[in-house]
Amino acid sequence: MNFEWTSEEAAFRQRLRDFLAATLPEDWERFSQHGPASPALTDYARGFCGKLADEGLLTPHWPKEIGGGGLDPWHQTILAEEMWIAGEPRGGQYMNVNWIGPTLIRYGSPEQQARYLPPIAEGRALWCQGFSEPGAGSDLASLRTRAVLEGDEYHVTGQKIWTSYAGLADTCFLVCRTSDDRKKGISILLVPMDTPGITVRQIPSLIGEGDIHEVFFDDVVVPATARLGEEGEAWSIIAFSLTNERLGIPRYALAEAALDRAVSILQEQDEFGGEAVRIEAAHALALCRASRMASYAIVSRRCRGEAIGPESASARFATVMAERRVAEFIVEYLPEALADAHPYLKMHHQRGIVAGIAAGAAEIQLNIIATDVLKLPREPR
């Protein structure tokens, strides 16, 4: 075990920090309160991601053969941490580079790769993921949005909900039903969002404006060539995607940064001398560090080419614990942060609500731990 960063890794992190300091506008912290999917941040992210791409910092973890830097998962982790600490100036594009791109690299046809990878790698694309439906959230395999093959076209009808970025996305990674088989009847279509028959309605959210949506598909016609992989292959493609994204966003990093900021504000206000506030801050920090180390254990395995395993669910849940405790600390000791006093802390609070819900609910993570880590017998269904 080695708990130190190599000098190269440390230099990579410093390079990112220097880039952020030189690139982000002066009022960035206030600006970043616009949600990651807001029109303002989405627009800003296009320019920002273009600059990242110019520096080779947008897809440094992609294979060299397709224009990436070929760097290992530690660099991907450092990149994700620094961007998330900064308030994610990549907006929704973080998703492109983390898992949509790698999934297209693995499963996309040459035509799909030629069409979709360059805009992602150049910072011009915005994707949304059409997963959840009104009747299919954690139970994704219950989804009912149906794609019927007629000749060489799919006709798609159905509804997605709580879809991030849908309002401004140019392409949807759409999970839909092509037969009645519960899991083997699910396929993936890559659907341009300007296709006739798609209606997007924004859902007001706690996260920030423009973040989540309902998406309606009313006889939306897409060519069969828009299918990713084979019919019925969605479940294994999603499983592959999750190996790139299973740890999720490194929320522990922003949680710790927000906690540090809160403590320094309290210190400036001479309100960090009492035992109660110090004890509570330490508890929150312990959870941030536990989450970080649990994630790093998984990254270590990825670096060795091993399967990331069900322990990633444990790291995910640890992140939820950390996120909550930090948010609770700030609410208790710096409630003005939820007004307008401390934009960075407000930004953290807005985004933190997502931790236990998006990309696999916390309860699903607990189920995975119970069955696959603790090896408990399954619940009856």
Next chain:
Amino acid sequence: MDLTLTEDQIAILDAVESLAKPYASAPVHDAGFALVSDDLDRELAEGGFLDIAFDPDLGSVSAALVVERLAHLPYAIEAAVSALVRPLFGAELPRPLCLVEPGRSTRPLRFLKAGATVIVVGADSVSSFIATAEQVRAEETLFGYPMGSLLVDPATVATVTHDVSRDAVKTRWRVAIAAEAAGLLAAALDSTATYVTDRQQFGRPLATFQALRHRLSEAQVRANGVYWLAMNAAATLDAGDAALAALHAQESARATVYDFHQFLGAMGMTLEHPLHLWTYRLKALTSELGGRGGQALAAADAVWGRG
């Protein structure tokens, strides 16, 4: 950064595994509240397993790994302080070692008996003495450790002053608590998971009820976190890292121990099941160095400065 085991660490843990195998199951009816084995203690000492941190090539992470592994056993062994704190003092200190703070010296101490080395971690200095039979009284406690009380004020009888800083001792003491707690939490969780898998009620294993599954999963998340914070603190020997590790250990013990017993139902009240051999040791560790509040304040001091 690479959190996978080195080849040396794998070899050491394999050796510990072999040595520990005969001690893996508990003769619970004979055990009472604490289970001890002089044979196991002697084998560990003679095999050099408690001296690993003296070797700079192996270091304190390897020592912490051994401590964590040994804590999975139902036997209480004075390994953590010997393996992780003793390197500050030198290998000549007779074992077992008992750490004590002057203000808390009237409370029962783990492993205290005649012949033990009592290390007094005072405000201004660190000193020690070898306890005599007249100075100690064996205590029958509920904790899963052999314990004794000091009948003398340790500050007045400690004769050897060590050129060691109090803060360095406390940091390693916290690493020792966290590494041992990590193993105890994992073993208690494992023991509970086995029980609820075997025990049937309402026609199905208890482990199939989500009311238990999710709480056990949360315990796994905590045990995993304590493990990694302990190893990280063993690597850095940083005061803040150590305090956070010990804090998370004590807080996680508090959060899980009653659940483990609860899930065993009435069996969790008996001495016929070994669960208490891990959980009641966790309770003892929870009380050290001022408990969670003590660790939290130490962490806040180290990370954010005083006041």
